[in-house]
Amino acid sequence: MSKSVADFLVERLTKWGVNRVFGYPGEGINGILGALDKHQDSIRFIQARHEEMAAFMACAHAKFTSQASVCVATSGGGAVHLLNGLYDAAKDHQPVVAIVGQQSRNALGGTYQQEIDLPALFKDVAAYVQMVVAPAQMRHVIDRAMRIAQAERTVTCVVIPLDVQSMEAVETPPREHGTVHSGAGYQPPRTVPAAADLQRAADILNQGERVAMLVGAGALGAGDEVLQTANLLGAGIAKALLGKTVVADDEPNVTGAIGLLGTKPSWQLMKECDTLLMVGSGFPYSEFLPEEGQARGVQIDIEPRMLNLRYPMEASLVGDSKATLRELIPLLEHKEERAWQEQIKENVRDWWKILKARAMKSANPINPQRVFWELSSRLPDNCIITTDAGSAANWYARDLKVRPTMMASLSGGLASMGSGVPYAIAAKFAHPERPVIALVGDGAMQMNGNAELVTVQKYWQSWQDPHFVVLVLNNRDLNQVTWEQRVLAGDPRFKDSQALPDFPYADYAKLLGFEGILVDDPEKLGSAWDQALNARRPVLIEARTDADVPPLPPHLTLEQVKAYLSALLKGDPDAAGVIASSIKQASGNWLGKNT
Incomplete structure (x- = not known):
């Protein structure tokens, strides 16, 4: 045939x-x-x-x-x-x-x-x-x-x-005019900048007194080089969302995520630095980067079209992040003055205390931050974490401490809802021996996640390791957009647009043959995570969380405060709960520093 x-x-x-x-x-x-x-x-x-x-x-x-x-x-x-x-x-x-x-x-x-x-x-x-x-x-x-x-x-x-x-294949085209004879296979080149460009970048970095680093997905696999560079320069390290696993969150000079979903130490780092080193990142939000003219800039990126796009750079290096940093490190001088980095470390210590204080604040019934805080210390060493767009991404960005042996990702540039569960399924096929955890809001779960649990049911018994956990934040609200309406547009919550029908996620998981765990008591979150992470079959945790807990940005602008107050004055249907939760979260800022 x-x-x-x-x-x-x-x-x-x-x-x-x-x-x-x-x-x-x-x-x-x-x-x-x-x-x-x-x-x-x-x-x-x-x-x-x-x-x-x-x-x-x-x-x-x-x-x-x-x-x-x-x-x-x-x-x-x-x-x-x-x-x-x-x-x-x-x-x-x-x-x-x-x-x-x-x-x-x-x-x-x-x-x-x-x-x-x-x-x-x-x-x-x-x-x-x-x-x-x-x-x-x-x-x-x-x-x-x-x-x-x-x-x-x-x-x-x-x-x-x-x-x-269905036509008959032609494996070898005839050797004649008008035909193409191709071959299979590709190996990426080792791409590093020219020596003169590296030296120019090193000179800028060596002259800086307050160096900030921003790393993204392009720096994955270069964690050791990033840390070595930061230690030589006395720098702090902020991370774009797609670069969350570049370096561990327990490193004392790692300020965590940057941007609207980011941390206060990252905001302070960019606000006060005099030199910026961007490595493998296309982070787009200029309001969270240094003001133009404030800092001298050096950028490393494998894609020339991404250079000098987010901040005016004095040195733009085309190259693989790991290989380029290895070439750059011998040219860097060890900074003896460490006051800048010590201040960064102090900011980071204070921030983790604030996050814990916020997470432990009471809510109705569960504070979503505590769901992630309880998971953080329980994360298996070699796990893969996926998260969906929405409020879940806020808590993923801030409250989870990742370690170098972990992998994690989400829809970054597109920020598309409905990607968390299919991402997790693909992760399990790519690495069937590793535990996988998907962190998903109820909006994304209703959009795509519920259907893709059927895919999990179809394949999970063929996986080498059965550990597969889906967390659903059930707050009956399209929460990220609700808060964007309040804080960015100055509009109250539009109930017809934002309210979601309730759905029995845990019971649905049981119908598929999984373990389903419903949690509506914050004191039971730890045991729920323990049960889920040790189960020998897929597990869905349905956490009943409070939609009124605000995902506070790292720094509130006057415009955001005005918009927030405007939304409440216009008759936000959840104003009472929102005000009470906002006061609790704001109080965590000073309580955290003094615990």
Whole structure:
């Protein structure tokens, strides 16, 4: 029996090291599904509940493996569904290849059922989009899609009409004019700046008296070099959300997250520094960086297009973070004056006391910060943590102390709701031996998470290690947006928009054969986490939390205070509870410093 184009595609993906694809079936990819069925010994098809979830899974799989990952979808609606997850990958610079079906070539241009101009549709999100119209084209198209995705850490897309999938494969194109003869495989280069550029950067850093570092996802794997650099320069280290696991949170000069979800020590670090070193970060919010002209700047990034974009830099170094820091470190002078760093450490010590005081404040019924505070000391050494967009990301950013052996991620650049559970599923497939914890709000759970628990039910017994925990913050409110309405727009909570129907998450988990734990008493949070982290099957913890507990920014501006008061004066339906909780949280600022 002759080999089909679809068979050749699957074999070529195997040659590129792909061992699983995430997707959802449909007529437009029947040929590809048949080929995957025949090649189950080399590539496993992971069935999500929705194509968007498959793309989220591919993005997370790329994050947790540092390898190009693949998702597949049918033509028409299936292709459209992929887009949000693919934009997540594109915004977070992850190598994802989307393979999409299309109607047969003879029907194209005839407004046929499910016919969409797919190259046009994917042109914005994908750096390379190509439709395969002849068997001999398949080899070089998939090779280019894989290579570009890896080399540029981006999204690529291959569109394959249904009739082409079943045609006889051409493994070796004829050696003639008008053909392309490609090869598989890619190894990233070692990219470091020129010696003169490194010396210019070192001179700036050596002259600085108050050095601040900001590290992001591009610095993952360079934690030792980041710490060594900070110790030489007497610097503090702030972390963008995607760089949370670059260095441990218990390092005394690590100020934690930066931004609206960040910490006061990070805000102070940027407010008072005279030199800024950004490593592998595209953190976008200028109001949380030094004022222009306040600090001299040095930036390290592997992508030239991300240099000098967030702050005016005197030295912009194109290079891999780990390799570049290794070249830079011998040029740095050890600063004898440590008053700046000692002040940073004091700020960090005070901040952790404040966070504990805030977390232990009473609420109705549970303070969401305490849910995360109780988890923090119980985190397994080699766990993988995912979190969703929304208020859960606030507490994840601030209250969890991560260690270097852990992995963690979320939808960063896109900040898309509904990604937490599919991210966790992908993490478990990427590292089946490691415990995985998903931290999700009830809005995201109702949007996507409940459905993807069915995916967990389908696959969990095949995982090497069964530890898989989903936390749901059940506050019956789209809480992050509610607080943004109050503090950023000056509007009261819009109940019709923000209120969520209650749902029995723990009972639903039990229906799926998992352990379901309902917690509405803060004193039982610790035992609930202990039970969940030691269970031999997936667990869902439903924590009944108080929507009125404010996610206080690291620094309240006059505009934010005015907007907040305006929202309350306009008749916020939860004003009484919001005021009471805000007073409690604000009191934690001074109580924490004196405990």
